[in-house]
Amino acid sequence: MSGRETNGRSAVEVRGLVKRYGEIEAVRGIDLDVAPGETFGFLGPNGAGKSTTINMLCTLAQPTAGSATVAGYEVVRQRDDVRRNIGLVFQDPTLDLYLTAEQNLRFHAELYGVPRAVLGDRLRQVLDMVGLWDRKDSRVQTFSGGMRRRLEIARGLLHSPRVLFLDEPTVGLDPQTRKSIWGYIGQLRRSEDITIFMTTHYMDEAEYCDRIAIMDHGKIIALDTPAALKASVGKDRVQIQTDDNLAAITALRERFGLDAAIHEGAVTFAVAEGEQFVPRLFAELAVPIRSVSVARPSLDDVFMSYTGSTIRDREGGQRPMMPWLAGRMR
Amino acid sequence: MSAVTVPVRVAVPERSWRHDLRAVKVVLQRELIRFWQDRMRIVVALVQPVLFLFVLGSGLTALTRAGSGGLDLRTFLFPGVLAMSVMMPAMFSAGSIVFDREYGFLREMLVAPVSRTALVVGKCLGGAIVATGQGLLVLALAPAVGISYSVGWMFSVVGLMLVLSFTLTALGVMAAGRIKSFQGFMALVNMIMMPMLFLSGAMFPLSGLPGWLSALTHINPLTYAVDAVRRTVFDHVAISEVSRAVLVPGVHWGGWQVPVLVEVAVVAIVGVIMLAVAAGEFRKSD
Numbered sequence: 272m273s274g275r276e277t278n279g280r281s282a283v284e285v286r287g288l289v290k291r292y293g294e295i296e297a298v299r300g301i302d303l304d305v306a307p308g309e310t311f312g313f314l315g316p317n318g319a320g321k322s323t324t325i326n327m328l329c330t331l332a333q334p335t336a337g338s339a340t341v342a343g344y345e346v347v348r349q350r351d352d353v354r355r356n357i358g359l360v361f362q363d364p365t366l367d368l369y370l371t372a373e374q375n376l377r378f379h380a381e382l383y384g385v386p387r388a389v390l391g392d393r394l395r396q397v398l399d400m401v402g403l404w405d406r407k408d409s410r411v412q413t414f415s416g417g418m419r420r421r422l423e424i425a426r427g428l429l430h431s432p433r434v435l436f437l438d439e440p441t442v443g444l445d446p447q448t449r450k451s452i453w454g455y456i457g458q459l460r461r462s463e464d465i466t467i468f469m470t471t472h473y474m475d476e477a478e479y480c481d482r483i484a485i486m487d488h489g490k491i492i493a494l495d496t497p498a499a500l501k502a503s504v505g506k507d508r509v510q511i512q513t514d515d516n517l518a519a520i521t522a523l524r525e526r527f528g529l530d531a532a533i534h535e536g537a538v539t540f541a542v543a544e545g546e547q548f549v550p551r552l553f554a555e556l557a558v559p560i561r562s563v564s565v566a567r568p569s570l571d572d573v574f575m576s577y578t579g580s581t582i583r584d585r586e587g588g589q590r591p592m593m594p595w596l597a598g599r600m601r
Numbered sequence: 602m603s604a605v606t607v608p609v610r611v612a613v614p615e616r617s618w619r620h621d622l623r624a625v626k627v628v629l630q631r632e633l634i635r636f637w638q639d640r641m642r643i644v645v646a647l648v649q650p651v652l653f654l655f656v657l658g659s660g661l662t663a664l665t666r667a668g669s670g671g672l673d674l675r676t677f678l679f680p681g682v683l684a685m686s687v688m689m690p691a692m693f694s695a696g697s698i699v700f701d702r703e704y705g706f707l708r709e710m711l712v713a714p715v716s717r718t719a720l721v722v723g724k725c726l727g728g729a730i731v732a733t734g735q736g737l738l739v740l741a742l743a744p745a746v747g748i749s750y751s752v753g754w755m756f757s758v759v760g761l762m763l764v765l766s767f768t769l770t771a772l773g774v775m776a777a778g779r780i781k782s783f784q785g786f787m788a789l790v791n792m793i794m795m796p797m798l799f800l801s802g803a804m805f806p807l808s809g810l811p812g813w814l815s816a817l818t819h820i821n822p823l824t825y826a827v828d829a830v831r832r833t834v835f836d837h838v839a840i841s842e843v844s845r846a847v848l849v850p851g852v853h854w855g856g857w858q859v860p861v862l863v864e865v866a867v868v869a870i871v872g873v874i875m876l877a878v879a880a881g882e883f884r885k886s887d
Binding site (some may be wrong): 354355359363364367379381383386389393396 | 706
């Protein structure tokens with residue numbers, strides 16, 4: 272591998288990318304750069320334009336406007352070069368269930384022209400990585416959902432792509448399997464020299480990324496590290512149990528100027544640097560306190576602070592608005 | 602056995618004909634693996650030809666004995682049934698594209714850095730080999746209809762079946778490029794196959810047909826395949842010249858009887874054209 276195309280350049284570079292389907296503008300002009308070796312996450316509700324963006328980067332959809340390069344190649348003009356240098360794991364399964372795990376991988380290797388001299392070793396390596404070497408002769412039909420997804424990840428890696436695209440890699444899997452898939456992805460980040468570009472609508476999964484772009488209605492509304500995004504929300508969430516909650520709420524307003532409300536059976540409020548605030552709270556609040564909990568803002572809080580609703584709200588789920596963030600809503 | 606510890610890095614080569622050839626081969630191989638795994642399908646595809654040959658053929662023999670110059674109707678039907686026996690498996694092979702689309706595997710093929718034409722060629726060759734394999738089972742029934750085995754005619758017939766299967770698979774792939782549901786695909790296949798079969802001379806000789814019917818048989822590629830198979834087989838069947846003129850009239854363009862080799866060429870060219878159309882369809886899709 273020459274590597275010359277990426278020297279000092281981004282693994283993924285997007286400028287003013289737009290995708291329109293008739294009247295509908297699925298992606299409305301986005302810009303981003305992903306550094307080589309980075310794990311980059313695209314976070315947003317279903318229909319935000321994440322998959323459309325990934326499809327354009329993988330040469331599966333033509334951009335309406337704007338440009339993008341992947342591994343140093345232009346996605347429209349150098350389609351085959353892009354394809355040689357990317358691995359794909361789609362949201363929907365794309366395995367031949369009637370073939371064995373190894374037959375699926377060999378099929379892929381032939382389509383990508385993987386040199387026969389290294390194929391055997393590479394096959395072993397990727398199957399070992401996802402813990403499926405001992406099942407290589409089983410038909411994929413007999414695999415569980417998690418095993419199939421792992422096999423797809425192994426297949427996506429088989430030809431040593433420089434950028435691996437994972438579109439909702441854990442969608443439809445149970446929490447335990449999701450966790451194990453993330454274990455494998457973490458492992459491959461360490462062992463392979465690779466850039467990972469993924470989408471998810473699970474907030475907790477976005478934590479695994481080096482940087483996250485939050486996407487909503489076809490636009491990137493925030494882009495930073497998970498820690499920085501959470502810091503941008505600014506305040507920690509403090510919950511206290513007291514002998515007299517109503518008195519506590521009044522006292523918090525009068526003494527500290529904080530807006531508190533009863534939430535999940537506890538007096539809840541947002542405050543900067545919550546841990547330093549706790550000693551003051553004990554010293555100065557007249558109402559006896561029975562317990563305290565301080566929580567850092569989650570990515571849920573981040574998404575909410577930028578969009579005014581939670582991802583679950585967006586997708587039609589039921590979730591009450593969090594009063595301590597109401598002040599930051601736009 | 603020890604696990605490989607140093608990461609093996611793979612360098613994917615630039616596109617080349619050699620790479621495309623590997624793609625043709627692996628698509629073909631998959632076709633063979635899938636066919637071999639699905640032995641039920643082999644049995645099912647055998648039912649229809651056997652039904653035509655032994656049930657319909659035997660039943661109608663009494664009716665037609667006078668008109669066939671004493672020839673067993675089953676012997677007459679045999680070449681047509683051979684052609685018919687490759688139709689179903691060829692269409693099944695092509696139809697698997699529709700399944701692959703539904704189950705996502707087609708996407709795995711379409712995103713690969715390989716020419717779409719190579720994928721279509723691999724599919725058509727794979728379908729041709731699989732369908733011919735199915736035809737061999739029917740070919741083995743020759744003695745049961747009074748035709749003795751011999752290397753010469755059987756070898757030629759296998760070649761003819763390969764060409765015909767290729768063209769039929771290409772026809773199916775062309776349809777599968779446009780039709781997204783398997784139900785739709787099977788409906789279309791049924792709609793096309795029966796008329797093709799009836800207008801091919803597989804069931805009755807094409808001598809003395811009314812003009813409009815005769816015109817339709819001439820534009821049917823299956824006609825040329827059936828005639829080529831029948832002439833090859835009947836070179837080894839003893840019948841009177843009078844019967845031969847009625848039962849194996851050949852295909853004529855104007856007054857010219859089309860030779861077997863030209864008939865084969867017609868079938869092959871139609872197949873290549875359909876393959877090109879199919880490849881065009883797949884090049885355009887995402």
